[in-house]
Amino acid sequence: MRRVRYESAGGPLFLEETPVPEPGPGELLLRCEAIGVTLPVVRKVAAAAPPIALGGEVAGRVTAVGGGVDRFRVGERVTGLCFGHGYADFALVRQTMASPVPDDASAVDAVALVRSGLVALGALTAARPEHGETALVTAAASGVGHLAVQLARTRGAGRVVGAVSAPAKSAFVRAVGADEVVVYDTDDWGAPADYVLDAVGGDLLTPAVAALAPGGRLVAYSSGGGSVQAYDLLVGAKSVIGFQMAHVAREKPQLYERLRRELWRLFAQGTLRPSVHGRFALEDAGEAHAVIESRRNLGKVVLVP
Structure with a gap:
C-alpha cells in the first residue's frame, strides 16, 4: 500500500510503499476513502524530529478486525481516529475511537463532520x-x-x-x-x-x-x-x-457518544453542513499541508486516496 511520510522536521512529504498493517486486539483495519488534515498534525510535521506517524481522522470500509472487536464487522463503513499512520491507503483505528457512518453520508462528510x-x-x-x-x-x-x-x-x-x-x-x-x-x-x-x-x-x-x-x-x-x-x-x-x-473520549465515553449522535442528527436534519475546502490525492499531501499553513482553507481539507 501507499503511505505518506517525511524524513526531517519541515521536510517534504512523499509516498512510500509499505505492507498493509495487521489489526491487533481491539483494532479495525480500514481501507481509507477520506483522511482529514488537521492543524496539530501540520504543526508537528513542521517541528517534530525524529519524524512522527501522520495520524488523524480517517473514514472508510472495514476490511479486517482484530481480536476482541465486537461492535463492527468487515464491510461496514466507519470513521475514527488513527494514532498511527493515517495518511495511507489502509489505516488502523481502535474500536473505542470508531463510529459508524450513516448510509446517507459520504466518507468525506464523515471526516469533515465527526472529529471537527x-x-x-x-x-x-x-x-x-x-x-x-x-x-x-x-x-x-x-x-x-x-x-x-x-x-x-x-x-x-x-x-x-x-x-x-x-x-x-x-x-x-x-x-x-x-x-x-x-x-x-x-x-x-x-x-x-x-x-x-x-x-x-x-x-x-x-x-x-x-x-x-x-x-x-x-x-x-x-x-x-x-x-x-x-x-x-x-x-x-x-x-x-x-x-x-x-480527555472526553477517555474519561467521559457517554458524553462522547451523546455528542457524536447529536452531530449526525443535526447533519440528517440539514441543520449542520460541513464545508470542504479541497480534496487532495495522497501524493499531494504536501500541498494540502501548505493550504493550512498559509491559513487559506475555508472549511475542512481532506485527502482522498
Missing part, C-alpha cells in the same frame, strides 16, 4: 451557552470553526460573531451563519461576547478575553499555547475553560 464537529460541539458544551447569548468563534473559517458557528446557533445563540485572519474569509463565514465577522488585527471586535470558542491561542488570547462581556467564558481548545493575565479575568469576573476532546 466533536471538538466544536464539545467546546460549545463546555461554554455552558444560554439562549440569546452572543457567541464569538475564532478561526471561524477553519474545519472546526465553521461548524462551531453553525452549532452555536443550534444551541440558542442570539448573535454569532466569527473572527478570522483575513477579510477575504468574511463572505464564507457569513455564508455558514455568522451575523458579523471581525479580523484579528483590528482593535474593534464589536459588542462584547458572552462566550468565546478559541481555536487559535497564543497572542490572540489577550484580545479574546478583552472581547468578553462581564461574567463571560472563554473556552480554549487550541494547540497554539499562550497565556492569560489573571487581572484581566478578575476585573470582569471572566473565566477561561480548557477543553480537550481526547
Whole structure:
C-alpha cells in the first residue's frame, strides 16, 4: 500500500510503499476513502524530529478486525481516529475511537463532520451557552470553526460573531451563519461576547478575553499555547475553560457518544453542513499541508486516496 511520510522536521512529504498493517486486539483495519488534515498534525510535521506517524481522522470500509472487536464487522463503513499512520491507503483505528457512518453520508462528510464537529460541539458544551447569548468563534473559517458557528446557533445563540485572519474569509463565514465577522488585527471586535470558542491561542488570547462581556467564558481548545493575565479575568469576573476532546473520549465515553449522535442528527436534519475546502490525492499531501499553513482553507481539507 501507499503511505505518506517525511524524513526531517519541515521536510517534504512523499509516498512510500509499505505492507498493509495487521489489526491487533481491539483494532479495525480500514481501507481509507477520506483522511482529514488537521492543524496539530501540520504543526508537528513542521517541528517534530525524529519524524512522527501522520495520524488523524480517517473514514472508510472495514476490511479486517482484530481480536476482541465486537461492535463492527468487515464491510461496514466507519470513521475514527488513527494514532498511527493515517495518511495511507489502509489505516488502523481502535474500536473505542470508531463510529459508524450513516448510509446517507459520504466518507468525506464523515471526516469533515465527526472529529471537527466533536471538538466544536464539545467546546460549545463546555461554554455552558444560554439562549440569546452572543457567541464569538475564532478561526471561524477553519474545519472546526465553521461548524462551531453553525452549532452555536443550534444551541440558542442570539448573535454569532466569527473572527478570522483575513477579510477575504468574511463572505464564507457569513455564508455558514455568522451575523458579523471581525479580523484579528483590528482593535474593534464589536459588542462584547458572552462566550468565546478559541481555536487559535497564543497572542490572540489577550484580545479574546478583552472581547468578553462581564461574567463571560472563554473556552480554549487550541494547540497554539499562550497565556492569560489573571487581572484581566478578575476585573470582569471572566473565566477561561480548557477543553480537550481526547480527555472526553477517555474519561467521559457517554458524553462522547451523546455528542457524536447529536452531530449526525443535526447533519440528517440539514441543520449542520460541513464545508470542504479541497480534496487532495495522497501524493499531494504536501500541498494540502501548505493550504493550512498559509491559513487559506475555508472549511475542512481532506485527502482522498
